[in-house]
Amino acid sequence: MRILIISDIHANLAAFQAVLTDAEGQWDTIWFLGDLVGYGPDPNECVAELQKYDHIALTGNHDQAVLGNLDITTFNREAIAAITWTQETIDEDTRSYLVERPSKLVEGNFTLAHASPRHPVWEYILDPHTAAENFGWFETSYCIVGHTHVPVMFEEHNNGHRTILVRMPNYSETIPPYEFGQVDGRFIINPGSVGQPRDSDPRAAYALLDTNSMTWAYKRVEYPVAETQRKMKRFGMPQRLIDRLAHGM
Numbered sequence: 483m484r485i486l487i488i489s490d491i492h493a494n495l496a497a498f499q500a501v502l503t504d505a506e507g508q509w510d511t512i513w514f515l516g517d518l519v520g521y522g523p524d525p526n527e528c529v530a531e532l533q534k535y536d537h538i539a540l541t542g543n544h545d546q547a548v549l550g551n552l553d554i555t556t557f558n559r560e561a562i563a564a565i566t567w568t569q570e571t572i573d574e575d576t577r578s579y580l581v582e583r584p585s586k587l588v589e590g591n592f593t594l595a596h597a598s599p600r601h602p603v604w605e606y607i608l609d610p611h612t613a614a615e616n617f618g619w620f621e622t623s624y625c626i627v628g629h630t631h632v633p634v635m636f637e638e639h640n641n642g643h644r645t646i647l648v649r650m651p652n653y654s655e656t657i658p659p660y661e662f663g664q665v666d667g668r669f670i671i672n673p674g675s676v677g678q679p680r681d682s683d684p685r686a687a688y689a690l691l692d693t694n695s696m697t698w699a700y701k702r703v704e705y706p707v708a709e710t711q712r713k714m715k716r717f718g719m720p721q722r723l724i725d726r727l728a729h730g731m
Contacts, residue, residue, distance in 0.1 A: 484508060487673045487689040489515035489596075489628025491532075492544065493522030493568065494677025494727075497686040498531060500705035501676055508690055512537035513589070515628035515673070516596030518580065519572065520544025521564045521723055522677055523713035529576045541583035542596040542629065543604045548572065549580055552603075560720040567717065590693065593620040597629040599670075606630050610646040613670050614638070625670045632681045633674030633689075633700055637667045651700035671698065677710075684730035 486509035491498050512535050519525040521544070532539065544561075546552045548568045557565065572580075585602035586595040598605040598612075599619035607613050607627060613636035616625070635649040647667075651674070674687025681687075685702040692698075707727050714724045 483693045484510045485691040485693065486512045487515070487626060487691050488512060488676050489673055490517045490542070490631055490675035490678055491522075491528050492517055492675070492677040493519045493525040493528050494686075494705075494710050495522075495524035495527045495531065496707075496709045497677040497705045498528055500703050501686050501688045501701075502531075504701065504703040505688065505690065510536070512539075513594060513626070513691075514539040515594060515626065516540040516542030516583070516585070517544045517628065518542070519548050519568050519576070520561070522710060523717050523719065524710075525568050525572050526576045529572075529579050533579065538587070538589070538594075539583050540587070540594060540596045541580065541585050541603070545580050545583065546603055549577070560723050563720050564723060567719065588622060591622045591624060593622045593625040595620075595625065595627050598627055599625050604629070607636070607670060607672070608632065608634075610636060610648055614644075614646050616670060617668060623668050625668075627670060627672050628675070630672060630680070631675035631678050632672060633687050634672050635698075636670040638669070639667045653700055653702050673700070674702075678727070679730040682730050684728055 486505050518528055547554050547565045554562050554565050593599055595602040597603055598607050598616050600616050608630055617638050633651045637647040639645045673689035676686045679687055684707055685704050688701050690699045711724045
């Protein structure tokens with residue numbers, strides 16, 4: 483099966499639509515890893531857009547905060563402002579959809595979690611040490627996560643001694659740059675963020691997984707950042723959240 487892997491849309495409809503257009507014809511279903519809302523200006527629109535397609539979706543920490551299931555005082559000031567605005571903006575259809583999402587599930591040989599297999603809603607896997615601690619929390623060969631907004635692949639090997647390799651994305655090739663199905667190891671993989679990249683690249687990030695050929699391809703696509711920024715400014719969202727989109731920070 484050909485799968486469009488996306489995460490952390492964060493109510494950024496322009497970025498979401500750019501990904502859908504860029505990946506058109508290359509996937510059969512969507513696996514969405516959580517944080518559909520929060521930060522951005524289009525929560526209802528993004529939920530409605532995702533529901534147009536065959537998909538599975540997880541819940542993230544911002545989704546849970548908007549639903550009132552997390553203490554928002556643990557978020558930074560700008561995130562709190564965006565969460566509060568989102569709580570006041572979402573309609574009943576959006577709320578009902580978000581309520582029904584799980585935080586972790588297994589699809590064949592793939593474990594899906596928003597943040598990590600150990601703490602599905604809120605843990606950042608940004609380094610080999612944290613990745614190493616999480617390999618014991620899933621039984622499949624592959625775990626796909628979001629939450630950090632940074633695309634990366636952690637590869638575990640146990641050939642006499644345990645090693646964790648870090649593989650950064652390669653966007654220069656039009657074919658999958660890394661055929662991980664041919665390697666004897668286990669993986670924790672992050673596709674990056676659609677609507678809130680945090681790796682100093684403002685382009686929307688996504689990935690394409692083919693479970694027949696067992697290949698993975700990281701992808702980036704430009705989107706009209708200014709369009710999202712104008713909406714955010716119109717709704718009175720914090721200036722820092724507006725500015726950061728242009729820098730992928």
